[in-house]
Amino acid sequence: MRKFSISKTTARTMLKAEKRFNAILQKSKNCKIPYDQLYSLEVVQKMCETKEKTNKKKYFVLIVAAAFLFAYLKLFKESECFIEMPSEASKIFREPENCDICTNTFEIPKIQNISKDDFENLFIIPGKPLVVTDGTKNWLAAETFTFDFFKNLYESTQDDDYSKSDCQFFPYKTEFQSLKDALNMSTKRSRLEPGTLPWYIGWSNCNNKAGSILRKYYDRPYFLPNKSENIALSWIFMGGPGFGAHMHVDNVQYPSWQAQLRGTKLWKLAPPPECLYKCRQLEVTVATGEISKMAPMIYTLYGFAIFFFVFWCALWIIHLIAIFYGKYRLHSKFSPQSAEVPYPGVSILKPLMGVDPNLFANLETFFTMNYPKYELLFCIEDDTDPAIMLVRSLMEKYPKVDTRLFIGAAIIGVNPKINNMHNAYEAALYEFILISDSGIRMKEDTLQDMMNHMTDKIALVHQMPFSSDRSGFAATLEKIYFGTAQSRIYLTADCIKINCHTGMSALIRKSVLDEEGGLKTFGCYLAEDFFIAKAFTDRGWKIRICSQPAMQNSGICDINSFQLRLTRWAKLRVAMIPFVMIFEPLTECMVIGGFAAWSVGVLFQWDSIGFYLIHVLIWFICDWILLTIVQNGSLPFNKFDFVIGWLFRECSGPYLFLHALLNPTIRWRTRVYKLAWGGIAQEIKPRIKF
Numbered sequence: 001m002r003k004f005s006i007s008k009t010t011a012r013t014m015l016k017a018e019k020r021f022n023a024i025l026q027k028s029k030n031c032k033i034p035y036d037q038l039y040s041l042e043v044v045q046k047m048c049e050t051k052e053k054t055n056k057k058k059y060f061v062l063i064v065a066a067a068f069l070f071a072y073l074k075l076f077k078e079s080e081c082f083i084e085m086p087s088e089a090s091k092i093f094r095e096p097e098n099c100d101i102c103t104n105t106f107e108i109p110k111i112q113n114i115s116k117d118d119f120e121n122l123f124i125i126p127g128k129p130l131v132v133t134d135g136t137k138n139w140l141a142a143e144t145f146t147f148d149f150f151k152n153l154y155e156s157t158q159d160d161d162y163s164k165s166d167c168q169f170f171p172y173k174t175e176f177q178s179l180k181d182a183l184n185m186s187t188k189r190s191r192l193e194p195g196t197l198p199w200y201i202g203w204s205n206c207n208n209k210a211g212s213i214l215r216k217y218y219d220r221p222y223f224l225p226n227k228s229e230n231i232a233l234s235w236i237f238m239g240g241p242g243f244g245a246h247m248h249v250d251n252v253q254y255p256s257w258q259a260q261l262r263g264t265k266l267w268k269l270a271p272p273p274e275c276l277y278k279c280r281q282l283e284v285t286v287a288t289g290e291i292s293k294m295a296p297m298i299y300t301l302y303g304f305a306i307f308f309f310v311f312w313c314a315l316w317i318i319h320l321i322a323i324f325y326g327k328y329r330l331h332s333k334f335s336p337q338s339a340e341v342p343y344p345g346v347s348i349l350k351p352l353m354g355v356d357p358n359l360f361a362n363l364e365t366f367f368t369m370n371y372p373k374y375e376l377l378f379c380i381e382d383d384t385d386p387a388i389m390l391v392r393s394l395m396e397k398y399p400k401v402d403t404r405l406f407i408g409a410a411i412i413g414v415n416p417k418i419n420n421m422h423n424a425y426e427a428a429l430y431e432f433i434l435i436s437d438s439g440i441r442m443k444e445d446t447l448q449d450m451m452n453h454m455t456d457k458i459a460l461v462h463q464m465p466f467s468s469d470r471s472g473f474a475a476t477l478e479k480i481y482f483g484t485a486q487s488r489i490y491l492t493a494d495c496i497k498i499n500c501h502t503g504m505s506a507l508i509r510k511s512v513l514d515e516e517g518g519l520k521t522f523g524c525y526l527a528e529d530f531f532i533a534k535a536f537t538d539r540g541w542k543i544r545i546c547s548q549p550a551m552q553n554s555g556i557c558d559i560n561s562f563q564l565r566l567t568r569w570a571k572l573r574v575a576m577i578p579f580v581m582i583f584e585p586l587t588e589c590m591v592i593g594g595f596a597a598w599s600v601g602v603l604f605q606w607d608s609i610g611f612y613l614i615h616v617l618i619w620f621i622c623d624w625i626l627l628t629i630v631q632n633g634s635l636p637f638n639k640f641d642f643v644i645g646w647l648f649r650e651c652s653g654p655y656l657f658l659h660a661l662l663n664p665t666i667r668w669r670t671r672v673y674k675l676a677w678g679g680i681a682q683e684i685k686p687r688i689k690f
């Protein structure tokens, strides 16, 4: 039995009927009834009729479909596709772009004299845009192609097949229905005269006669590779400002170029939606005579991204050097020198100014040092300074310690610390000088440790600034700063032999300083420490840090004075070494993290926020490791205090540096100075009497 296209109910009925009919056939066979007699049955005749009718219907449908196909092919025989995709649907169903064509492209380069090979390799193959500024040299089109020229051209060539199906006309925002309509606008309007409606139109030329005339006025651009094909269809766009084409997709299969024959045109290239997070919008203004090819290139921003990324990598190397060098150099055990080679004598200069709550205890540590031969030379500028009383009481307490008190400063330069120490320096007995600031606390063996590092080629041994254990947030902050941000640079600089001597505690070979003219030579600088070390290294001597960090233990410990001190130091550094102005802020975790996060976004398309957070976390961990190395024992605060103190320091650091840059005058204790580039200081206000 044949099956027809039928509903389910009908199919079931037919199946039943078929079964019954088969049963009848079987019965008729069993009863030996011939088949031709069955045909006489009414039901069989009806069934045959239905089959014939159905066949006729089928033939009819086939004929109609063939007729439609024939008509369609006749009508649309020029179309490439059997069924055209509606233009809106083609945008939805277009294949996604490979974003490599626009990733890392921030600018459209303007180039001249480009070779065919360069054009092909640098722009065509990677699909990048460019503007060739000498693209239309020797063309007559720039002078010839005017509105009137096109009007005359099309009027004189109208009989050519002007209405070809591939002739396209874009009226944009104008009211024109066709090119003919547009070319018929008033002369005033065509010249964009004030008071007339603006216009901007574009069309593809499909007029063969007009095409061959047009081609006399321009050439194939010189930079197009020989093998590149030229499509005969030319597009012409003209009009005034403000009425240009809207943002659209040019669905062209080949790279295209556009010559700017008159005026200028702003091109905006937007990435397709699938590349929005990888590419950015580009803009370029193409001037008369320039040819632009659409696509981008890596430029200044890319250069910056590489710079920041490399700088960021260098900082991680500095982190590692500081950690490993700190572990190796700091707190190393030493064996005291044998009695046969006795320790040389040391004259210790203690410049004092005023009294703080810890001064007595700090000074006392100098009377109890385990060092065989030294003298203590206290220098106090002002004879009314209460520090005099304090020193005298210590001298009485430790009469066996060789101690002298120098009251009154020599005026040999602007640096008050040098002025204060000058008389004592001149009276010093020993071949080594220890300059030690008032807030420094010594351990019994600190001077031994310093002297142990004073080998033959070394003329200056200094202590890396750190701070003693004190309570309060300001003390925590100080310890975090000196044990992390400053130690990092200090240790790395010492490791790679860069001068970063801070003069709060420095053992100096006096003979070398005398060769430089003594302390007074450095009285013109506020940062005498830096210039002393520089003079030594210039003479071929080495400087190095000892294994014990300097324990600053001033009794004045508050956030404001700490920040003022850091700002003052920053001003000194900037004046002495101007490159610090740019590089120092970049050594800050939060600042370089931001730049590096941006860089990796540009260079590798990594997620900037995630990168930044990981950067801060690892930086934080490295700082914690370094701080524990510098402390070499349990810290006087817990991890939570460290987190708060560290965040405060890291966030305030860049601000303090900026503040230092914006306010270059320097206030140091009772005096105010200004610094010239190079570090020479000048006092600008008379001394303030407290």
Ligand SMILES: CCCCCCCC/C=C\CCCCCCCC(=O)N[C@@H](CO[C@@H]1OC[C@@H](O)[C@H](O)[C@H]1O)[C@H](O)/C=C/CCCCCCCCCCCCC
Binding pocket: 314, 315, 318, 417, 437, 485, 486, 489, 490, 492, 493, 498, 499, 500, 501, 502, 503, 504, 526, 527, 528, 529, 530, 569, 570, 572, 573, 577, 580, 583, 584, 587
């Ligand atoms: C790729 C890396 C580039 C690195 C750029 C480095 C920028 C510097 C960053 C941080 C600064 C930390 C510097 C270390 C300590 C400086 C402390 C300081 O400023 N001290 C000055 C003031 O000291 C007091 O001055 C008055 C005196 O009487 C007191 O007794 C002193 O305590 C001091 O004058 C300056 C000393 C030297 C400063 C040198 C700074 C340049 C450091 C460049 C190091 C580069 C290391 C690069 C590692 C790769």
Ligand SMILES: O=c1ccn([C@@H]2O[C@H](COP(=O)(O)OP(=O)(O)O)[C@@H](O)[C@H]2O)c(=O)[nH]1
Binding pocket: 350, 351, 352, 353, 416, 417, 420, 436, 437, 438, 439, 504, 565, 668, 669, 670
């Ligand atoms: O006018 C001054 C300023 C400072 N000093 C001494 O110089 C050393 C460093 O001073 P300060 O601690 O103020 O400098 P900082 O370490 O903050 O740069 C200390 O011993 C001060 O007593 C001095 O003798 N006269």
